[in-house]
Amino acid sequence: MTMAAVAELGRLAQMQWGLVTTRQAADADVSRLQLSRMAAAGVLERIAQGVYRMTGAPAQEHEEILAAWLSVSDSGRTGDAAQVIVGGAAAARLHGLGDLWVDAVDLICERRRTSRNPRVRMRMLKLPAGDVTRVEGVPVMTPMRTLADLVEQWVDLSLVADALRDADARGVADLSELARHLAPLAGRDGLPSGEAFAEQLALDAGLGVPA
Numbered sequence: 001m002t003m004a005a006v007a008e009l010g011r012l013a014q015m016q017w018g019l020v021t022t023r024q025a026a027d028a029d030v031s032r033l034q035l036s037r038m039a040a041a042g043v044l045e046r047i048a049q050g051v052y053r054m055t056g057a058p059a060q061e062h063e064e065i066l067a068a069w070l071s072v073s074d075s076g077r078t079g080d081a082a083q084v085i086v087g088g089a090a091a092a093r094l095h096g097l098g099d100l101w102v103d104a105v106d107l108i109c110e111r112r113r114t115s116r117n118p119r120v121r122m123r124m125l126k127l128p129a130g131d132v133t134r135v136e137g138v139p140v141m142t143p144m145r146t147l148a149d150l151v152e153q154w155v156d157l158s159l160v161a162d163a164l165r166d167a168d169a170r171g172v173a174d175l176s177e178l179a180r181h182l183a184p185l186a187g188r189d190g191l192p193s194g195e196a197f198a199e200q201l202a203l204d205a206g207l208g209v210p211a
Contacts, residue, residue, distance in 0.1 A: 006030075006043075010054060017066050017136075018057020022050045049117040062136070065090045068105035068120045069138050072113055083110055085132055085139045087123065088153055091146040094135040096170065098163030100155065108141070143172045147201075148181030151189070161204035168207055175202055
């Protein structure tokens with residue numbers, strides 16, 4: 001391992017929250033054994049399966065989510081990191097919506113991918129470009145698509161209503177958009193339409209609905 005390799009890891013870490021992956025290290029000619037030795041020497045800290053933080057880099061508020069996304073995405077190799085999208089409770093956390101427990105980081109891909117991280121849940125789904133935004137540089141479901149995803153994953157509707165209240169406070173609530181996303185789920189939850197579903201969530205959130 002050369003100083004140039006260590007410098008390359010540092011350069012990568014600067015662009016991704018102080019984090020580097022074992023794959024990126026291998027691309028820089030740093031072996032897993034060398035990574036372990038660097039961790040033992042205090043140069044790196046292992047924070048997740050296949051992900052290390054450079055010593056001295058501050059821990060991020062959503063580090064587990066960021067590390068999970070980084071470990072699965074192809075960022076730095078193929079340039080198609082946008083194909084890995086954060087959804088579910090992890091997306092809500094990144095948007096600052098609600099107070100949901102992230103028991104697993106949902107990562108959405110158009111094609112089959114796997115992760116050895118037990119805290120990562122991979123899901124295959126093709127999302128339209130309009131359903132995806134970026135938070136901290138990471139592709140994430142939009143706020144309203146995130147709420148519909150929570151409903152689809154059987155999250156308690158009172159928690160979804162809390163997240164909608166936060167979305168309204170942040171100026172990102174759009175009941176028309178939410179209704180569109182909820183339309184396929186309305187019948188499953190005993191409601192006649194996506195509009196009725198969105199209105200019910202708004203009422204539960206204490207927002208009222210347009211006349």
